Amino acid sequence: SQQGEEDPQALSIQEGENATMNCSYKTSINNLQWYRQNSGRGLVHLILIRSNEREKHSGRLRVTLDTSKKSSSLLITASRAADTASYFCATDPKETSGSRLTFGEGTQLTVNP
């Protein structure tokens, strides 16, 4: 079963708008990561946030983490058509001895030109 669940499953916006995707998870984590997948391609790591961090920025990406609610959000500001892709959150659970990433089902983002 998937550890993370993304919300919404699909999101369609206009270029220039902001896109917000949410992720909920079930167990305690070491960190939470966000990945992007373009159609027919592999996953690309975007950003990682540790369990003791609350917010992190990278370019147009902003990630927040609320460990009390077991949730995270990914904000993409000033979206571009090239941001069209599926976005996945992945959790590194605390109970495992190593880094054992478990992925959610993803949010399909479409940015219309």
Place this chain on the structure above:
Amino acid sequence: DARVTQTPRHKVTEMGQEVTMRCQPILGHNTVFWYRQTMMQGLELLAYFRNRAPLDDSGMPKDRFSAEMPDATLATLKIQPSEPRDSAVYFCASGPHWAGDYGYTFGSGTRLTVV
């Protein structure tokens, strides 16, 4: 840019045949994952290795699947015999020690179709 190389990119095979997928992790990465992606199940972790030793292969059907790292530059995932339900995209990912601090690098995947 360093990349994880997977071969073949596409494979069509008949039910019952053996399938071997290969992955060359990034040089210096000591953690390697195998994932399977389908529309119905999403991304499932099949197995992962650290320093070539299998740490967890609980997600892998043991009766037909096997994963090995014969050396640090090669990871293999074998299915014998293959079944139509094995049709999926299989991804390999690698990372350095404590890559949990930095994230992992994925290959482009092997798209397997079993007919």
